[in-house]
Amino acid sequence: MAEEVTLSGHIQHHLTNAKMCTTDNGLAFNKACSDSGFWTWHIDTLAWSIGLGVLFLWIFRRAANKATTGVPDKFQCFIEMVIDFVGDNVAKTFQGKSTLIAPLALTIFVWVFLMNLMDLIPVDFLPAFAGFVGENVFGMDSHDVYMKIVPTTDINLTAALAVGVFLLMIAYSIRIKGIGGFVKELTLHPFSTKNKLAMVFLIPCNLLLETIALFAKPFSLALRLFGNLYAGELIFILIGAVGLMQLPLHFVWAVFHILVITLQAFVFMMLTIVYLSMASSDNH
Amino acid sequence: MNLNATLIGELVAFIVFVWFCMRFVWPPLNNAIEARQKIIVDGLAASDRAEKDLELAQEKATAQLKEAKAQAAEIIDVAKKRETRIVEEAAVKAEAEKVRILAAGHTEIETERNRVKEELRKQVAILAIAGAEKILERSIDAAAHSDILDKLVAEL
Numbered sequence: 001m002a003e004e005v006t007l008s009g010h011i012q013h014h015l016t017n018a019k020m021c022t023t024d025n026g027l028a029f030n031k032a033c034s035d036s037g038f039w040t041w042h043i044d045t046l047a048w049s050i051g052l053g054v055l056f057l058w059i060f061r062r063a064a065n066k067a068t069t070g071v072p073d074k075f076q077c078f079i080e081m082v083i084d085f086v087g088d089n090v091a092k093t094f095q096g097k098s099t100l101i102a103p104l105a106l107t108i109f110v111w112v113f114l115m116n117l118m119d120l121i122p123v124d125f126l127p128a129f130a131g132f133v134g135e136n137v138f139g140m141d142s143h144d145v146y147m148k149i150v151p152t153t154d155i156n157l158t159a160a161l162a163v164g165v166f167l168l169m170i171a172y173s174i175r176i177k178g179i180g181g182f183v184k185e186l187t188l189h190p191f192s193t194k195n196k197l198a199m200v201f202l203i204p205c206n207l208l209l210e211t212i213a214l215f216a217k218p219f220s221l222a223l224r225l226f227g228n229l230y231a232g233e234l235i236f237i238l239i240g241a242v243g244l245m246q247l248p249l250h251f252v253w254a255v256f257h258i259l260v261i262t263l264q265a266f267v268f269m270m271l272t273i274v275y276l277s278m279a280s281s282d283n284h
Numbered sequence: 285m286n287l288n289a290t291l292i293g294e295l296v297a298f299i300v301f302v303w304f305c306m307r308f309v310w311p312p313l314n315n316a317i318e319a320r321q322k323i324i325v326d327g328l329a330a331s332d333r334a335e336k337d338l339e340l341a342q343e344k345a346t347a348q349l350k351e352a353k354a355q356a357a358e359i360i361d362v363a364k365k366r367e368t369r370i371v372e373e374a375a376v377k378a379e380a381e382k383v384r385i386l387a388a389g390h391t392e393i394e395t396e397r398n399r400v401k402e403e404l405r406k407q408v409a410i411l412a413i414a415g416a417e418k419i420l421e422r423s424i425d426a427a428a429h430s431d432i433l434d435k436l437v438a439e440l
Contacts, residue, residue, distance in 0.1 A: 103306035104305075107305045160295040
């Protein structure tokens, strides 16, 4: 066994992803990847998020296959309630028509919700199980086995979602307004004047402000979700480290977190719709 | 928690999930919901229509019943009137017949009486002549005194 487990070490262990990278000696894992730079893969984040995404699509695809226009069974009712909820929000928020927005919003809402939901699994269960398997099956040091099961506490995942939304925002802006319209939007607002000379000085200011405003959107999306879930997870870990007192504390925090995880999924979805609606509306 | 290649992997996963959802999940579910909504809307409209039809039919039935009752009453009325008229006509006819029969009887009686009177008159004349002949014996020439006799007969 390894060295004495300190509290900070325990927390650090919980907050470290399982890494994978390629080195000169082939595939390497965890500590061997500490200086592999950008080309490191968080295999726990990838596995859990893709697993949950596939779970989401499998459940909804099953409902879609069984969907009838007759009397729906309760499973179909539940799925249709989710569809209706998302569709309703999209219809109320998104100006204009698009076949992409609603499925996008549904994917974000359910996928993010499922990933957030992993937060409610007691923090030590799966990492301890992974450590046990790692030690007994693969002969690893259990402290060298990392397992972070909430993908949304990994900035890479939230940033990936935000980048996806950001690319769509750019695409929608250009598709609706054209490249010229998009450039105009970035340069001629918020300050504008009829005086051509003054405009020359105002354009850089506008460009700076609008660019910051544009990039603030994906940054806020990524950091809001990451921050909320990371903080929640950290508190779960801290609660898990205080002995028997953790039982009532954990209960209260978990109940509160049911709200947080749903709300964060909803907020991410709504902001995505709002941003895309703003990107595709012409009037600034 | 530095950004690394995981971001690329997650971005690809995200795009694939959204594509799959857009292609295979959202349209069938949404179509099913919308189709069912349409069925429900149609059903409600149909039931509304049926209710209105029923109301209309009931109104019509009531009106027809009323009309039928009125017709029946009218028919009975007409029949009664006709009955009265027939009875009156019969009474009038009977009265006329009575009057006619009475008149005929009277006429017959009158005729008979006149005939009998004439006969009697003739007989009285004969009797008177015979009486007078008996009284006067041959003194009276029947032919010479026939004008007197005729006058006498007329006076009877």
